[in-house]
Amino acid sequence: MIVDERFLTYLASLERGNGAFLDALEEQALAAEVPVIRKDMQSFLKFLLALKRPARILEVGTAVGFSALLMASYNPVACTVTTIENWEPRVRQARENFRRAGRQGQITLLAGDAGEILPGLVREGARFDMVFMDAAKGQYPLLLPDAVTLLEEGGVLLTDNVLFGGEIIESRFAVTRRNRTIHKRMRDYLYTLTHHACLTTTVLPVGDGAAVSIKLKEQEKEVRRDEAYEDT
DSSP, X not given: OOSOHHHHHHHHHTOXXXXXXXXXHHHHHHHTTOXXXXXXXXXXXXXXXXXXXXXXXXXXXXXXXXXXXXXXXXXXXXXXXXXXXXXXXXXXXXXXXXXXXXXXXXXXXXXXXXXXXXXXHHHXXXXXXXXEEOSOGGGHHHHXXXXXXXXXXXXXXXXXXXXXXXXGGSOGGGSOGGGHHHHHHHHHHHHHHHHOTTEEEEXXXXXXXXXXXXXOOHHHHHHHHHHHHHHO
């Protein structure tokens, strides 16, 4: 845990839930050991939706569709959600959940590998006001360039699970051998996010760590370049 579990328990006790359908879906997913975003991340995501009011949302990593449905349900403006999932059993589950929730006309599920789908969306000239990255952590650095290209200026990139259960602060030699590649890639990803010329980023201890990045507008990038020049 990256935050004292007592705080998380207390904060969770303040939540009002997400409605009968989503609450039941979350319970079923957890019982089946399918990962869904944590309670504090759910609350933070709903806050971001209220703040940014994105009309076009892209999600990388659908699982059973819980977070896509959460975004479709709690965005205060009419929106569309495009979500990407590679594993066929979960593709079927998610599509059925979208149908049962009556959101199949609002949510588009693209089945396949995000590393192949994102470049296709770039070629099509697709643009999104919000990108939610919640796929396999080791793939984040590979997906980032296309995610930034697809994001509108002023749009938000939200990345989940960036603190790797707290192991991100450890030396690679303190991490189990099987996790060292992911550990390195996540560190590389966070460095790239926080030093990216087109993004301004903060990392928060929400859920398993959330990185919130805003894509700078052209005039903002010019100010940043001028400030960098003055510092040299």
